[in-house]
Amino acid sequence: MRSPRWASVLSSTLALTGVASLAACTSDDATDSAFVGSDGVFPVTMQHKFGSTTIESRPNRVVTVGFNDLDFALALGETPVATRAFTGYDYKQRPWAQGYPTDIPEVGGMELDVEKVAAANPDVLLGTYAVFTKNDYDTLSGLAPTVGDVLGTADGGTASWEDQLDAIGKALGKQGEAEKVRDRVRTAFDAATAANSQFAGRTAAVAMVLDNGFYILEPEDPRAAFFTTLGFTAPTETGTVSPERLDLLDQPTLIVLGATKEKLAADPVFSQLAVVKEDRTVYLGEFGTDATAAIGFASPLSQPYLLDVATPALSAATDDDPATVVPAIG
Known part of the structure; x- marks a missing residue:
């Protein structure tokens, strides 16, 4: 399942406004590989x-x-x-994308404006x-060829940042x-793990603060995957943690998203x-701050930045x- 990713709440369905659904330009024909074609062809x-x-053909207007x-x-040199x-973060000022264009026109946030x-x-x-x-998807694919949510190549579930990079590179x-x-x-990940052999196999709960408790992210969630890539393992029990079961957070390491040490x-x-x-807890900060946004982006630009600030x-x-x-982080 996909757990909440963007700030504390994300609807599983995002409304598209302004245009009626148009015919899709997709095919149900499956191939053995997710992609057909070679570099630049x-x-x-x-x-x-x-x-x-x-x-x-190679797209000019992306x-x-x-x-x-x-x-x-x-990251691939395409503006x-x-x-x-x-939404929920001043993304135009994100520190991991300094030097990149910030005046790109927007076509919506949580909800897309299809007219734009x-x-x-x-x-x-x-x-x-x-x-x-x-x-x-049908609405958008009526406007232009649309690459929808890609599936993970490992198990067909949530895509990793590498799956996304592969898809966008080929598109x-x-x-x-x-x-x-x-x-x-x-x-960058290899350097961090080489310098911290104690990460390997150590259980870490990556917990997001909710209004009524916590949510321990599943290992396939891109935010939790940042830590498993460093060698940490997820706890056996993940998902919603009620106030009565905070003991589920009591792991060898705890990583908290969405609150400061002082608040908790x-x-x-x-x-x-x-x-x-015993001070085995790392606080990434409130939602809308640089570290929590970086882990939410889970991109080739944000992850090296997060390695620098979180390691x-x-x-x-x-x-x-x-x-x-x-x-403290941040």
């Missing part, structure tokens, strides 16, 4: 949640309609002519993590660039957990020395 056909889409597709396009805004999408005159629409409904005819970007990010200290049950008292805290929280103070 078109047409290219790819599979996604809603079937397959063929892009006949519009990103997924929540984090903008970062992937920028979209329009993009979906990342159409006005951008797109050659292709990239929505590799957009949480579309079938009606949403743009930039597979070679995508491989180079992937290698750079993997090298006011909770008498939470503050008495061993993982909290020192993770290192301190996993040395099993109660005297070590875990540094």
